[in-house]
Amino acid sequence: MTTSPAVSVAPATVLADAAAYAAAVETATRASAAYYETGESTLDDDAYDRLVRGIAAYEQEHPDETSPASPTGKVAGGAVVAGDVPHTVPMLSLDNVFSAEQLVAWTASVERRTGPPVEEWSVEPKLDGLAVAARYEEGALTRLITRGDGTAGEDVSHAIGTIVGLPRTLAEPVTLEIRGEVLMTEEQFERANTVRVEHGGAPFANPRNGAAGTLRAKDRAYTVEMTFFGYGALAVPASGEELTGRLGEWGHGRIMRYVADLGVHTADSTAVAPRVLTTTEAIQARIDEIAAARPGLPFGIDGIVIKADSAADQAAAGFGSRAPRWAVAYKLPAVEKVTTLLGVEWNVGRTGIIAPRAVLEPVEIDGSTVTYATLHNPADITRRDLRTGDKVMVYKAGDIIPRVEAPVAHLRTGAEQPVVFPEVCPQCGSEIDTSEQRWRCVRGRDCHVVASVSYAAGRDQLDIEGLGVTRVVQLVDAGLVRDLADLFTLTREQLLGLERMGETSTDNLLAAIDTARTRPLSRVFCALGVRGTGRSMSRRIARYFAAMEHIRAADAETLQQVDGIGVEKARTVVAELEELAPLIDRLVAAGVNMTEPGATPPAARAEDGAGAEGEGQDTGAGASTAGGAGPLSGMTVVVTGAMTGALEKLSRNQMNELIERAGGKSSSSVSKRTSLLVAGENAGSKRDKAEQLGTRIATPDEFAAIVADFLDTGA
Structure with missing residues (x-):
């Protein structure tokens, strides 16, 4: 089996001598105590893991020097004090593996204990x-206890009722413990x-810090919500013979279905x-799938848990002092790190929005330097x-742009300084409109012509080949282009007068601009860069209204009929279109297309009886936003993998356009609402999920x- 591409093993911290070992033990113990008690560790997960592996390596080489305070082999690193409520069964930690090779070695060690090979493994995030x-008595939630030191935990029953997914009453009147x-x-x-700051508190550094502080908080003036995910259940002395017998015989997977x-x-x-x-090959493939899905999850995961599924195998493998021998955590690379906020830059976007960007002390996260x-x-x-x-918690996952979650307030020294906000536009020196949360230069798009025109000419907008940023800068500097509409008035003589513009390049550019005139309305609308909209929303608007004149005539209430447009966004779009009115008029005069092929105007739909579907009804299936019938009418379609055949040259954005032209709604994730999955080569986890849900699957052909x-229309 090959090493997983999703995981790279960070090197353990090297401890040169006994003094370094003692310091490492002290640091790890402090960090572990803070992590499990409040979530405010001085180390991020990656640094802690590397330190503990370094401690373990030193102890293996120098067994006579092992400190009683060492975190190795102990629940919660041995740093958490036992609580007041004893656990009915020890609540242990998990051992870790960091690579495919280590996983194979671990599964082999389990099978040496079980005798016959383990037939089934449970794999979960x-x-x-x-x-x-969570202890339930006759179906009622009576007590909530933290893990503590594994033998006894802290009573946090005051949090009952504030945790989503942990009901006060079960569907059956059973007595058991759910972990x-x-x-x-x-x-x-x-x-x-938001609520914490409104009440004068410092923001939480990360979600785990927030959950730890909230779970233990009593008598707060406010309440914030948390979520529970069950991962196990066990019988307690009062469970009764029948339930005790069932839970003792069932495998882990069946127990969790029962819990659900x-x-x-x-x-x-x-x-x-x-x-x-x-x-193990299937386990590794699932690990890679979960790692790939990690960036899109609405909650944090830091690894994958692998367990021998059957009760018999678990009993045969047994338990160690710190962890069960039949379960392990396959750790993923850290996507959260602590680093220093060196400063804040203020950048002006294509619509004049003034966006702050954090300048950080370089830090390695998930294989790249941030x-x-x-x-x-x-x-x-x-x-x-x-x-x-400030020391700040920085988060990065997959291809998502890194973001600063919050300052690590408990690490402040007093030398930190307030962030300096700009008093004038950093781009042009004009005044700043601070009336909304996102500040904007009063000159709007005129402040950053190069950015707005380059965006409009991009592949997913007007797709004007040969009009890159360098060429746009040249046109703006020459005074030939002040906005998007000026592109369509350029002459051959004007272009030939520019440096590095010969006859061939000039003719090619003019031909590309002429082609851009014929793009569908959805592309043109997207090219305008209306705030609050993007490619998908532009398609929905264009398909719903069919022509620019209908979009411009719509008020905020009418715009809300488009799937995904709420009250605030509708107001923004109306205001933006008023601001863009002169530019749109000039585009119309230049012969730029302002209609969407295949779409039916709202008035025409109303006349033929289809209007009711477009007047505030559920647009989840995409029919009303499409504005007309088609082979995909009422369907939600997901595309995954590499397209072939007639679809091979279409970008993912063009595939989404095709879906919506055919009456459907494009989506990026498979769910129970998905009607069809188009699965190309290397489809991966989305195909697996579609098969599980019984979703219809089609090849590209x-x-x-x-x-x-x-x-052959659009795109």
Whole structure:
């Protein structure tokens, strides 16, 4: 088996001598105590893992020097004090592996203990939260206990009723204990920080910090929500013979299905649902799938848990002092690191929005060096109380742009300084409109002509070949282009007068601009760069209204009939179109297309009886936003893998356009609402999930046949 591409093993910290070992033990113990008690560790996960592996390596070479305080072989690193409530069965930690080779070695060690090979392994996400035990008596939730030192935990029953997925009453009147993780989703974390700051508190550094602080908090003036994911269940002395027998015989997978049937939230309802697999190759493939899905999850995971599924295999493998021998955590590369905020840059975008960007002390995250991160807006900086010089928690996953989550307030020294906000536009020196959360130069698009024109000419907008940023700069500097409409008035003589513009390049550029005039309305609307819209939203608007004149005539209430447009976004679009009115008029005068092929105007739909579907009804299937019938009418379609045949040259954006032209709605993830999955080569986890859900699957050739009548229009 080959090493997983999703995981790279970070080197252990090298401890040169006894003094370095003693310092490492002290640092790890402090960090572990803070991590499990409040979530405010001085080390991020990656640094802690490397330090503990270094401690273990030193102890292996110098067994006589092992410190009693060492975190190795202990639940919670041995740093958490026992609570007041004894556990009915020890609540242990998990050992870790970091590579495919280590996983193979671990499964072999389990099978040496079980005798016959383990037939089934359960594979599930390792959720980044706090382990708790929920005790139910005759179906009623009576007590909630933290893991503590593994033998006894802290009573946090005051949190009952504030945790999503942990019902007060089960579907059956059974007595048992359900174990799982309490965490904050990204949405809950953002909401918690908003409420916390409103009440004068410092923002939480990360979701785990937020969950730890919230779970233990008593008598707060406010309440914030958390989420529970169950990962196990066990009988307690009062369970009764029947339930005790069932739980003692069932495999882990069956137990978790039972827990879900009782009404408790488990990972089974997520995109990384647990699976029971039979080979290490299948386990590794599932690990890679979960790692790939990680960036899109609404909650944090830091690994994948692999367990021998059957009760007999678990009993045969047994337990160690720290962890069960039949379960292990396959750790993923850290996507969160602590680094220093060196400063804040202010950049002006194509619509005049003034966006802050964090300048960071370089830090390695998930295989790449991060030196910049997203800061949403000035209000966000103020809300998070970010200061130059702060130690900050930086988050990165997959291809998502890194972002600063919050300052690590407990690491402040007093030398940190307030972030300096600009008083005038950094681009042109004009005044700044600060009336909204996102500040904007009063000159709007005129402030950054190069950015707005380059965006409009991009592949997913007007796709003007030969008009890159360098050429746009040349045209702007020569005074030939002041906005998008000027592109369509350029003459051959004007272009030939520019440096590095010969006859061939001039003719090619003019031909590309002429082709751009014929793009569908959805592309033109996207090219305008209306705030609050992008490629997908532009397609929905264009398909709903069919022509620019209908979009411009729509008020905010009418715009809300388009799927995904709420009250605030509708107001923004109306205001933007008023601002863009002179530019749109000039584009119309220049002969730029302002209609969407195949779409039916709202008035025409109303006349033929189809209007009701477009007047505020559920547009989840995409029919009303499409504005007309088609082979995909009422269907939600997901595309995955590499396209072949007639679809081979289409970008993913062009595939989405094709779906919507044919009456469907494009989506990026497979769910119960998905009507059709177009699965190309190397389809991966989306195909697996579609098969599990019984979703219809089509090859690229089959899909091309379905939408054949729409392949030659647009795109």
